[in-house]
Amino acid sequence: MSRADRGEAPAGPSVLSPGVAHPHRAQRPRHPGPALGDALTLATALIIVTIGIWVRRGGWASVTGGVWAESWESIGALTGLLATSVALIGIAFAARTHRFERAIGLDRALLWHRWMGETAALLLVTHIVTTVIAFASLSSLRDAIVQLTGEKQYMAMATVGAFGMLLITVLSLGFIRRHLAYETWYFIHLLIYASLALAFAHEIYLGSDLAFDPLARAFWISVSVIVLLIVVVSRWGKVIRSIARPLTVLSVTPLNDVAAAIELGGRNVSDLRAAAGQFALLRPLTSKLVWQPHPYSISAAPRVDRIRFTVKALGGASDLMTRLPVGTKVAVEGPYGTKIYEALRGEKLLLIAGGVGIGPIRSLLEDFEPDSEPVVIYRARRAEEIVHYDELVSLAETRNGRIIPVIGRTIELKNGNPLDPDVMRRLVPDVAQRIGVVCGPQPMISAAFHCLRSCGVDEDDIHFERIWW
Ligand SMILES: Cc1cc2nc3c(=O)[nH]c(=O)nc-3n(C[C@H](O)[C@H](O)[C@H](O)COP(=O)(O)OP(=O)(O)OC[C@H]3O[C@@H](n4cnc5c(N)ncnc54)[C@H](O)[C@@H]3O)c2cc1C
Structure with missing residues (x-):
């Protein structure tokens, strides 16, 4: 049971505290029922x-x-x-x-x-x-x-x-x-x-x-x-x-040459009832982007007055997103996604992120208690692609966890590919007792799924977002 559920007082600075207990955290979505x-x-x-x-x-x-x-x-x-x-x-x-x-x-x-x-x-x-x-x-x-x-x-x-x-x-x-x-x-x-x-x-x-x-x-x-x-x-x-009640861009912080953290704020953030691990369709109300809602994951547990997304420039729209001027209005549709943190509560966790897939993993980390001992395997092709590293390390440390960055193209990793079951067992000896969460590109999701299955993780204990488009 989380501290908030027990009605206990919040602890520590916002970024390190188990999110559910934080006084400024936005409300969670209501239970969906049958x-x-x-x-x-x-x-x-x-x-x-x-x-x-x-x-x-x-x-x-x-x-x-x-x-x-x-x-x-x-x-x-x-x-x-x-x-x-x-x-x-x-x-x-x-x-x-x-x-x-x-x-x-x-x-x-x-x-x-x-x-x-x-x-x-x-x-x-x-x-x-x-x-x-x-x-x-x-x-x-x-x-x-x-x-x-x-x-x-x-x-x-x-x-x-x-x-x-x-x-x-x-x-x-x-x-x-x-x-x-x-x-x-x-x-x-x-x-x-x-x-x-x-x-x-x-x-x-x-x-x-x-x-x-x-x-x-x-x-x-x-x-x-x-x-x-x-x-x-x-x-x-x-x-x-979402268009009638847009949020406003509070800041756009470049994280490397292709990615930026976009913070949105406004009176309506708490109405979203967003939770870590979810995503929303962002529609900047500019002449070029108003026709294009694009899905982005929440990359820091939402507060009552602000919500953060981490965007990688992959094409025309995402490139413009990483350069939005402060003050731009953005329609936020959603959030969408199941309340994954409920299935993870009280479990030991293995989180596997590829590239910008670290966003939802980063936000989920805030929701975990110290008994989750999270291990985060963070795959990136180049060291410069790693984002939010300091935040990840701080969050992992306060939850008895660790971050394992794995950098390089898969063919360059040779015997160090963490998605090889033998390597995975070496890196995370108790992998079979953990719940897996995978966020990243489709080939990485498939490789991670097969690796975790080979390591003895139950199919139902592997969470990932299916590709729908
Ligand atoms: C659930 C989910 C969560 C995501 N979270 C993040 C995130 O946190 N950070 C991040 O940088 N990226 C995220 N993405 C990917 C992001 O949505 C795409 O990179 C973005 O839509 C690309 O649009 P584009 O026009 O710049 O590029 P394009 O070159 O037009 O598209 C690149 C790829 O994105 C797909 N795509 C484009 N528009 C959409 C759309 N509206 N809905 C679904 N797929 C689309 C295209 O089919 C193509 O495969 C997420 C995607 C999904 C489905």
Whole structure:
């Protein structure tokens, strides 16, 4: 139990004190409750009701009735309804509702969102193919395509919507996505709302399951409106609130030739209820950056009046971030990320950071008690890349821990690569009894994960942020 939980007095200077006890520390996020279970129950219920609507209208009887065209048409109807249901679930997962995001983390929420999107696209393709087969078996392929794409106004709209959804899915495939700028991909991605809206009318007015069943139609419209409201209130409400109540750049301190510590302040910091280990989407309200929210991790445990991020210039936006003038307004959306410190409390810790991944590790260190005896392995290619070193050493010392900087490219380390299980066991003999936290680039996360597993650390005891983009 932490000192704050026990109601004890704060101790020592701010940077060294166990953060939870500090009088100026911002409030922690509230407990998320059983949000994950609730969300999965609702999603499952929607799928079951969707299938129920189809069965009620004789869908199963048509599939097994022996009439070829009716069977295909019925499969097409079911896959069309399911494609929309799954897409709505996927959109709700990405809506960043506070309780759901806090329960599983934005990284997992967005990964689930991607899987739902891919599943919806597969169902959509099946819907299109089976419906074309059904219509073609009654006339010709050419007539079927004309009928299904342009003969009725709603079908033309649905055709455009389907193209939109498939385009978004294809552009989100890893090997294509990698070649696109994040912003290009993101703004095309937003077309999903228009695509679903275009498809909506043909479901309601032409779909055999909804057009002739007022109850099912009312249910379908209600679910769509609820998801729309969740998106507007949660997803876009967060954006609007962050822009309406921005923080101000208090200082930008260069740490080396590419990284800077950015401190933001203002009356609204405590409202964020941010915690060490979390991250936020920063949107500087300047003409170039206002369209570009970028994720950055909190690099010092938040105080009531200030919050710090450590930014490395990797591309256009991050380069501008490291040179923001003092006084610039910055919209801060979030914070996001699970309350990782709760899982770490009272445990012995092994923290592995790569490059600027030291930011969240640095902030988490403030939250640990002396019994955590944290060992921090800090990987950097060059000595000049090491940042916040003095702070790290001070924090580790007061928590009976140590910092192990490992400098050089992996191929140059030879027998000194700490992510080699033998080297790791030598550096941290009790590694198997520790909880691992890894922050850094994806290849380092994978290498650290495999190393810790080989050293006997349980899978559930290795924490890392999954790459979602
Ligand atoms: C959860 C999380 C925490 C992060 N914490 C930090 C941190 O504390 N310090 C730090 O320096 N960097 C951090 N990053 C990385 C940082 O967000 C990127 O370096 C930054 O967005 C690069 O943008 P750019 O336009 O300068 O570069 P670009 O060249 O445009 O992009 C470089 C890389 O960042 C990705 N990226 C760009 N914009 C976004 C976005 N809005 N969302 C997700 N990925 C994006 C791109 O796909 C590309 O892989 C974090 C990233 C994530 C996902």
